[in-house]
Amino acid sequence: MPKKNLSFKKLGIKRKVLLGCIVLAVILFFxxxxxxxxxxRMNRYVSGxxxxxxxxxxxxxxxxxxxxxxxxxxxxxxVIDGTERPTDVSLFRxxxxxxxxxxxxxxxxxxxxxxAADSVLYAYSAYMQVAAEADQVWQQDYDGRQHWYFNRLQxxxxxxxxxxxxxxxxxxxxxxxxSQDIREGTYRSLMPGLxxxxxxxxxxxxxxxxxxxxxxNPLLKVTGGIKGYRYHGRxxxxxxxxxxxxxxxxxxxxxxIEQNQSYKRELEG
Amino acid sequence: xxxxxxxRNVGIALICCGIFMFLSALVAALDGFDPSFSPLxxxxxxxxxxxxxxxxxxxxxxxxNTREGLAILxxxxxxxxxxxxxxxxxxxxxxxLVNAWFESTSGITTTGATILQDIEALPKGLLFWxxxxxxxxxxGVVVFIMMILPSFGTVRFKMSKIDVDxxxxxxxxxxxxxxxxxxxxxxxxxxxxxxxxxxxxxxxVFDALNHALSVTATGGFSxxxxxxxxxxxxxxxxxxxxxxxxxxxxxxxxxASFATRTFKVFKNPVTKFYLGTILIIGLLVAGxxxxxxxxxxxxxxxxxxxxxxxxxxxTTGFGSTDTNVWPVFSILLLLYxxxxxxxxxxxxxxxxxxxxYLTLKASWAQVLKMAYPTAVVQVKSExxxxxxxxxxxxxxxxxxxxxxxxxxxxxxxxxGLDLLTSISASVSMMSNVGPCFGTFGSxxxxxxxxxxxxxxxxxxxxxxxxxxxxSILLVFVLYRKxx
Numbered sequence: 189m190p191k192k193n194l195s196f197k198k199l200g201i202k203r204k205v206l207l208g209c210i211v212l213a214v215i216l217f218f219x220x221x222x223x224x225x226x227x228x229r230m231n232r233y234v235s236g237x238x239x240x241x242x243x244x245x246x247x248x249x250x251x252x253x254x255x256x257x258x259x260x261x262x263x264x265x266x267v268i269d270g271t272e273r274p275t276d277v278s279l280f281r282x283x284x285x286x287x288x289x290x291x292x293x294x295x296x297x298x299x300x301x302x303x304a305a306d307s308v309l310y311a312y313s314a315y316m317q318v319a320a321e322a323d324q325v326w327q328q329d330y331d332g333r334q335h336w337y338f339n340r341l342q343x344x345x346x347x348x349x350x351x352x353x354x355x356x357x358x359x360x361x362x363x364x365x366x367s368q369d370i371r372e373g374t375y376r377s378l379m380p381g382l383x384x385x386x387x388x389x390x391x392x393x394x395x396x397x398x399x400x401x402x403x404x405n406p407l408l409k410v411t412g413g414i415k416g417y418r419y420h421g422r423x424x425x426x427x428x429x430x431x432x433x434x435x436x437x438x439x440x441x442x443x444x445i446e447q448n449q450s451y452k453r454e455l456e457g
Numbered sequence: 458x459x460x461x462x463x464x465r466n467v468g469i470a471l472i473c474c475g476i477f478m479f480l481s482a483l484v485a486a487l488d489g490f491d492p493s494f495s496p497l498x499x500x501x502x503x504x505x506x507x508x509x510x511x512x513x514x515x516x517x518x519x520x521x522n523t524r525e526g527l528a529i530l531x532x533x534x535x536x537x538x539x540x541x542x543x544x545x546x547x548x549x550x551x552x553x554l555v556n557a558w559f560e561s562t563s564g565i566t567t568t569g570a571t572i573l574q575d576i577e578a579l580p581k582g583l584l585f586w587x588x589x590x591x592x593x594x595x596x597g598v599v600v601f602i603m604m605i606l607p608s609f610g611t612v613r614f615k616m617s618k619i620d621v622d623x624x625x626x627x628x629x630x631x632x633x634x635x636x637x638x639x640x641x642x643x644x645x646x647x648x649x650x651x652x653x654x655x656x657x658x659x660x661x662v663f664d665a666l667n668h669a670l671s672v673t674a675t676g677g678f679s680x681x682x683x684x685x686x687x688x689x690x691x692x693x694x695x696x697x698x699x700x701x702x703x704x705x706x707x708x709x710x711x712x713a714s715f716a717t718r719t720f721k722v723f724k725n726p727v728t729k730f731y732l733g734t735i736l737i738i739g740l741l742v743a744g745x746x747x748x749x750x751x752x753x754x755x756x757x758x759x760x761x762x763x764x765x766x767x768x769x770x771x772t773t774g775f776g777s778t779d780t781n782v783w784p785v786f787s788i789l790l791l792l793y794x795x796x797x798x799x800x801x802x803x804x805x806x807x808x809x810x811x812x813x814y815l816t817l818k819a820s821w822a823q824v825l826k827m828a829y830p831t832a833v834v835q836v837k838s839e840x841x842x843x844x845x846x847x848x849x850x851x852x853x854x855x856x857x858x859x860x861x862x863x864x865x866x867x868x869x870x871x872x873g874l875d876l877l878t879s880i881s882a883s884v885s886m887m888s889n890v891g892p893c894f895g896t897f898g899s900x901x902x903x904x905x906x907x908x909x910x911x912x913x914x915x916x917x918x919x920x921x922x923x924x925x926x927x928s929i930l931l932v933f934v935l936y937r938k939x940x
Contacts, residue, residue, distance in 0.1 A: 208510070208513055214502065215503060218498075218502045222495045222499045225495060372550060376492075376495075376547070376549055380496075380547060383546065384503065387503045387506075387507065391507065391510065398510070398511070398515075401514075402515070430516065431516045
């Protein structure tokens with residue numbers, strides 16, 4: 189019998205099994221690649237977000253503390269003590285306040301934080317404008333200094349402080365929002381692995397089904413047909429739903445059995 | 458039943474889904490590798506690999522029986538819905554497992570109802586995927602299968618017999634290969650024309666593309682929270698009205714009109730009936746809006762009324778206004794529009810105008826028969842007598858549709874939804890319209906607040922509405938016959 193060559197379109201068993209394995213490998217490879225990619229991205233994101241939040245909260249706190257020190261310095265100079273010029277008392281603290289403001293642009297990243305920082309900046313300008321009158325006020329008597337401090341400077345300071353408190357709470361809110369993002373990021377880095385494992389398991393079951401149905405079962409059918417002929421003299425009539433080497437094997441076995449039967453008939457005749 | 462054949466053909470449907478996922482991943486890549494890139498890419502790889510798997514082992518089959526064809530149709534639709542969930546599940550956010558199922562079935566069945574509360578927060582890749590699910594489902598997974606199925610003849614014919622219902626088959630007097638060409642060319646034609654028109658009307662490219670995919674499939678997913686109202690453009694609304702009507706007409710007749718350069722489609726009695734229904738309901742709603750004082754301006758009332766009526770009757774479900782504030786009379790008229798829907802042989806669902814038209818004609822014939830018992834009264838359409846079996850089938854379908862819609866409405870009410878919400882949601886899901894009235898009201902609202910089990914059930918109801926009640930019942934009958 190002339191041997192049939194398997195064309196490219198007709199996949200042989202070897203190629204079928206190989207392709208099946210490649211499909212599984214592709215799934216595993218890409219899912220692990222995407223999982224690693226998502227996990228790395230998430231890792232980088234989390235580190236960045238936490239660092240940003242901590243920096244924002246620290247900056248807001250520092251600003252609050254420095255401004256309080258500055259304000260207390262002014263109160264000491266003008267209201268309680270009154271012996272030192274306010275500029276000498278609070279010069280260092282004013283520099284510290286200006287330095288903290290210089291950090292603002294780097295520390296606050298979200299639009300809400302930046303808006304709150306802008307409000308603080310405007311309130312700070314207003315406060316410093318009033319505070320600049322301190323030198324002149326120092327020359328006044330105690331009542332004049334007290335009146336200026338409590339009625340002119342303190343309301344502006346309280347407004348400035350209110351904005352700083354608002355900035356601190358915005359920074360803390362941002363941390364809560366970021367924790368939601370972190371949760372979503374964790375989900376996104378975990379899900380590819382989970383889904384791929386699930387699909388991979390389904391694929392393994394499918395692979396097992398196809399191997400059984402299209403490779404093992406045909407072999408069992410051919411073996412059963414041969415046994416039927418050999419032990420019970422039944423005619424060989426196995427039909428396979430395939431177009432690979434098993435189909436060729438089936439045809440070859442059928443031919444051999446047919447030949448064998450004709451030889452037998454010749455011998456008997 | 459040869460499961461190998463079924464798995465091979467279902468695999469081809471999944472490959473189609475996978476290709477669209479790849480395209481969506483490409484959109485995400487073009488958008489600067491937005492966060493939806495990896496969920497879409499992984500979903501595409503998984504879907505493609507699962508789709509390719511049966512193709513490796515199962516050889517091509519030229520013969521396919523009705524039972525296998527039906528199994529292919531149902532399993533392909535169901536698995537496409539399941540695999541379309543992958544990008545959503547991997548993305549997370551508002552998409553829990555149930556929400557992903559709802560959004561996916563809503564997309565594939567071209568319903569257009571959403572669970573999203575902030576659509577604009579989604580990255581472009583996922584937005585494109587949402588619109589793509591409409592496009593895949595619009596023409597039917599089975600037609601996609603037939604397009605790329607390598608074997609010719611019997612396989613395609615058997616499948617087209619199942620996918621195309623009895624009435625629409627009358628107008629598809631083409632051989633199976635030509636049938637595919639007709640459907641695909643009309644489908645592509647509507648997509649291209651609507652995309653270009655929306656672009657010329659001033660819509661951004663990405664928005665125009667998504668809305669073109671959505672309107673061709675009579676889907677309804679928009680990429681804006683306020684749907685079409687977000688554009689505040691009468692021109693865009695007029696363009697969409699035209700394309701929603703075109704997409705809900707019989708594709709075979711549209712093709713014939715272009716091929717013969719006649720207005721064959723408008724000479725068809727069902728088309729006349731459908732367009733007449735739009736005109737009457739549109740005018741009644743506009744009149745109601747003006748007299749009730751909801752929209753005092755006549756032109757504005759006409760604009761809102763016709764857009765909403767066409768959007769509902771064509772089962773698209775785009776929104777240009779909040780219909781929840783409309784008077785009850787208008788809401789009931791819209792509910793009727795959501796039941797009648799477009800013409801057979803298009804991508805619309807629901808009862809379809811053909812069935813309503815034939816039912817009305819048959820009812821009139823019955824009245825005549827009662828008046829003149831000895832007279833021979835025939836129901837005619839386009840000058841030809843309509844087969845009595847077809848009339849019986851149509852009447853039973855109408856009855857089954859109404860019973861099933863009512864049952865599902867009662868089921869939703871059992872979960873605590875009010876009367877208007879449960880009935881309108883049931884009609885909306887059964888006819889694949891999308892928006893409903895009441896709690897999840899209007900086309901700009903979301904189903905996020907619906908109970909989880911209700912969302913699951915709605916998903917199944919959308920599939921039943923898309924495939925047709927007979928296709929589902931046929932499965933039971935064929936399996937019982939086998940048993």
